[in-house]
Amino acid sequence: MNDIVGFRETPILTPTEVGKARKLYVTVQHDRVTICNHKLPKTNIPKKINCECCWFAFFQGNGDLVTKLDEVLTTHGEGAIVRSQGKKFLHRFKQFMATIERFKKEAE
Numbered sequence: 001m002n003d004i005v006g007f008r009e010t011p012i013l014t015p016t017e018v019g020k021a022r023k024l025y026v027t028v029q030h031d032r033v034t035i036c037n038h039k040l041p042k043t044n045i046p047k048k049i050n051c052e053c054c055w056f057a058f059f060q061g062n063g064d065l066v067t068k069l070d071e072v073l074t075t076h077g078e079g080a081i082v083r084s085q086g087k088k089f090l091h092r093f094k095q096f097m098a099t100i101e102r103f104k105k106e107a108e
Contacts, residue, residue: 033051033054036051042061046058059096078090
């Protein structure tokens, strides 16, 4: 079998090597929010749903989502967001938008 062009034997990996390869290529490393030190996945809503810092970091990192949510909020109202994401999500989004608005006013 070694006569075939491009053929090479696959090395046998030890459990330690398998673990290192899994950590390097498979495991997703989430960022941490600096204030509260919670892990923050980039695509999912925060696991710590009562942590305001996590929600702010989530919305701050997802600009496209914020733009779409603002568009839905202005055209269809709060009911559309509550039906799709829930009351707490809407509450945190409104908090985020109010904070951004306050930051803009303070900067002027």
